[in-house]
Amino acid sequence: MSSALPQTGSLRDFVFKVASRCNLACDYCYIYTGPDQTWRQRPRRMSPATIDAAAMRIGQHARAHRLDSVQVALHGGEPLLAGPEVVERVIVAVVDAVPPGTRAELILQTNGVLLDRAFLDLFARYQVRIGISLDGNRQASDRHRSHADGRTSYPEVVRALHLLNSEPYRPLFAGVLCTIDLENDPVETYRALLEFEPPTADFLLPHANWSRPPPRRPDLGSTPYADWLIRIFDAWYDDPAAGTSIRFFDDMIQLMLGGVSATEVLGAGVPGFAVIETDGTIEAGDSLKSAYHGAAVTGLSVQAHSFDEALEHPMIAGPRLGRDALGPTCRSCPVVNVCGGGQFAHRYQAGAGFGNPSVYCADLRRLIEHVAGRVHRDLSSAVSRQPC
Amino acid sequence: MTEPAPDEADALVDLSGITLERIARLCGPSASGLDPDDITDRPVLRRAVRRVQREGERGSGLLAFFCSHLR
Numbered sequence: 001m002s003s004a005l006p007q008t009g010s011l012r013d014f015v016f017k018v019a020s021r022c023n024l025a026c027d028y029c030y031i032y033t034g035p036d037q038t039w040r041q042r043p044r045r046m047s048p049a050t051i052d053a054a055a056m057r058i059g060q061h062a063r064a065h066r067l068d069s070v071q072v073a074l075h076g077g078e079p080l081l082a083g084p085e086v087v088e089r090v091i092v093a094v095v096d097a098v099p100p101g102t103r104a105e106l107i108l109q110t111n112g113v114l115l116d117r118a119f120l121d122l123f124a125r126y127q128v129r130i131g132i133s134l135d136g137n138r139q140a141s142d143r144h145r146s147h148a149d150g151r152t153s154y155p156e157v158v159r160a161l162h163l164l165n166s167e168p169y170r171p172l173f174a175g176v177l178c179t180i181d182l183e184n185d186p187v188e189t190y191r192a193l194l195e196f197e198p199p200t201a202d203f204l205l206p207h208a209n210w211s212r213p214p215p216r217r218p219d220l221g222s223t224p225y226a227d228w229l230i231r232i233f234d235a236w237y238d239d240p241a242a243g244t245s246i247r248f249f250d251d252m253i254q255l256m257l258g259g260v261s262a263t264e265v266l267g268a269g270v271p272g273f274a275v276i277e278t279d280g281t282i283e284a285g286d287s288l289k290s291a292y293h294g295a296a297v298t299g300l301s302v303q304a305h306s307f308d309e310a311l312e313h314p315m316i317a318g319p320r321l322g323r324d325a326l327g328p329t330c331r332s333c334p335v336v337n338v339c340g341g342g343q344f345a346h347r348y349q350a351g352a353g354f355g356n357p358s359v360y361c362a363d364l365r366r367l368i369e370h371v372a373g374r375v376h377r378d379l380s381s382a383v384s385r386q387p388c
Numbered sequence: 389m390t391e392p393a394p395d396e397a398d399a400l401v402d403l404s405g406i407t408l409e410r411i412a413r414l415c416g417p418s419a420s421g422l423d424p425d426d427i428t429d430r431p432v433l434r435r436a437v438r439r440v441q442r443e444g445e446r447g448s449g450l451l452a453f454f455c456s457h458l459r
Contacts, residue, residue, distance in 0.1 A: 236432065237430065237433075238430075239432075240430075243431075249432070250435070254436055257436055258440055259436075259439060259440040375433065378430065379428075
């Protein structure tokens with residue numbers, strides 16, 4: 001059986017902060033409305049010299065570790081604000097920097113507002129796949145995802161999705177990212193996403209921690225996020241034609257079956273990644289910015305440091321340690337193989353650090369129990385038919 | 389914390405310590421020999437089994453548990 005387990009001692013995923021500002025003013029944004037305000041000191045976009053230095057470091061790392069692939073995500077802020085010249089420079093620099101034998105997989109995460117044919121033609125030339133943030137229908141989108149003057153962004157995002165879904169661009173469509181809001185009906189939200197036939201849909205728990213707890217509603221019980229997601233899971237799992245992958249659920253089932261998670265959200269021993277800010281500083285995972293000001297700062301930069309040096313930084317190494325990074329409560333939990341303690345940023349508590357269970361612990365356990373129960377029942381009947 | 393229902397609690401027990409390597413030993417020459425289409429009609433579960441077979445596995449495995457259990 002072939003193995004695609006992460007190569008130890010290396011990073012495979014790199015997030016390029018192509019632009020450090022955004023053209024939307026989403027009220028839940030962990031970058032601009034959270035405790036970390038380091039973005040204020042960053043250049044608005046990456047300079048050519050920074051782009052070249054970052055690409056060189058990625059190539060150096062891929063060569064040193066003989067990586068068969070690297071994934072580079074163009075991110076922001078809103079990356080399209082950097083303009084087509086800067087975006088193309090990043091793409092070309094990365095493609096040129098990786099050694100023969102290393103595949104550069106490029107993806108861009110955008111709010112869609114600026115996505116047009118000129119950008120899509122550029123992405124088609126280099127096979128850059130596109131993810132778009134979408135929280136559901138117009139009502140769901142308008143709760144949070146507005147322009148600074150309060151105007152809705154929904155029609156612009158829908159236009160971008162229709163364009164991306166048209167030929168010849170459809171193969172570039174990677175999927176949609178949806179941040180959970182308990183005010184939205186889960187199944188309506190799921191159906192709203194499916195209208196655009198995304199290859200992948202992902203549901204994100206709002207970034208929160210023990211010192212900044214997630215939004216709750218007293219009328220929704222003690223595990224509202226699990227209950228919300230379970231309604232979507234059942235609709236998805238029971239769909240005989242489910243063509244859309246839901247990464248959160250796929251990874252959960254994958255881990256139950258004995259596989260590995262592809263993301264930082266689930267599973268102990270997550271794939272490693274580093275963030276490169278517009279000024280070339282190397283940071284740990286973006287979600288850490290929801291913990292406290294400077295939480296993702298490493299003091300390193302692509303101008304002066306290699307990614308091997310970044311790997312030694314505790315905030316980049318910590319999430320990769322798997323069970324060793326977990327507290328005793330998590331280590332003794334029967335579902336730790338699946339939740340992995342939850343996302344690293346969600347374990348934070350001021351004064352206590354990251355050694356706690358996730359602030360979503362009860363929700364994760366309830367959801368895992370539900371998914372495990374359903375998979376259990378299916379395999380139970382299936383295996384009874386197998387000639388073991 | 390909510391206590392799991394009995395069938396869900398059983399499923400939790402199954403999440404420990406049994407791997408697809410073991411299913412290979414129990415069920416045939418290779419875990420990759422399992423046909424997901426024989427296991428389930430559910431597209432999402434078929435995809436998951438194929439991904440484990442393609443990408444390799446580590447840790448626990450419900451599939452393996454059931455084969456070993458039936459042995």
